[in-house]
Amino acid sequence: MNDSLLQMNTFFPNELMAIESIKQDNCTVHIKLRSRTHSCKCPECGYETTNYHGTYLRKVQDLPILGKTTRLSITAHEYICNNDACSKTTFVEDFDGFLSYYGRMTERCADFICTLAMETSCEGCARICRAMNLQISGDSVIRLLTKQYRVQPVVECGNIVGVDDFAFKKRHTYGTIIVDQSTHKPVAILDGRDGNSLKEWLKNNKHIKAVTRDRASAYSSAIQEVLPDAMQIADRFHLHQNLLEAIKNTVNAVLPVDIKIPKDYDMQKTNEKSVDGKKNALRCG
């Protein structure tokens, strides 16, 4: 074996699958793999079964190789669930940590897209991915992100959290994000922003002592209902936002629509008096 050559099989879980062939064209690397497993856990009931049923060809995308789209064709095994109480009869195996039961891309590929989306935006992430020849649309990034967070195990969080709304799709679909204030990392993404999903989340996190939030009533009443002893704190961002809005409304209400400049107003004199160097010919208030 030549040590100077890249060993492709080291990039795949050898104990679960073996590479059969690798081909490439101008834009794509095609890798054929075959399952080596002899047993699998049922996705429904968790029973381990060795009852082999047949094969199933899974076509999935992996991380690009040197800028080329990477397509995997995996001959996976189908198994029969032996548990009489289980509603599943047959199922296609997953490859733990590499490919989930229904995944259309490898888990490392999905993890990369989700990390990039969290650092940029769903549309921005899709554009960067396509530039790398990783084929995904902005809508698919949203679906992937939502699915990833839905199946995430419950994350332990401290007793101070921040709550805010965000748009999955502006003016259409909104969600609620919960951030652990001690780590500044998101711990949950919930559907909707009407407070109902927050209430359900708080019921499972009754150790929360303080919540920073915006000044809308939906979150306030949800927190008050589930955790009446928790301290509610209006966060700085929203206080600034509300203050600026109030100043703008006040200025709009106080100032007349037209401000007349007196005929004898001495523009030259005003410019000379200006201390900040700006030509504030007419100062309001």
Ligand SMILES: [Zn+2]
């Ligand atoms: Zn089962």
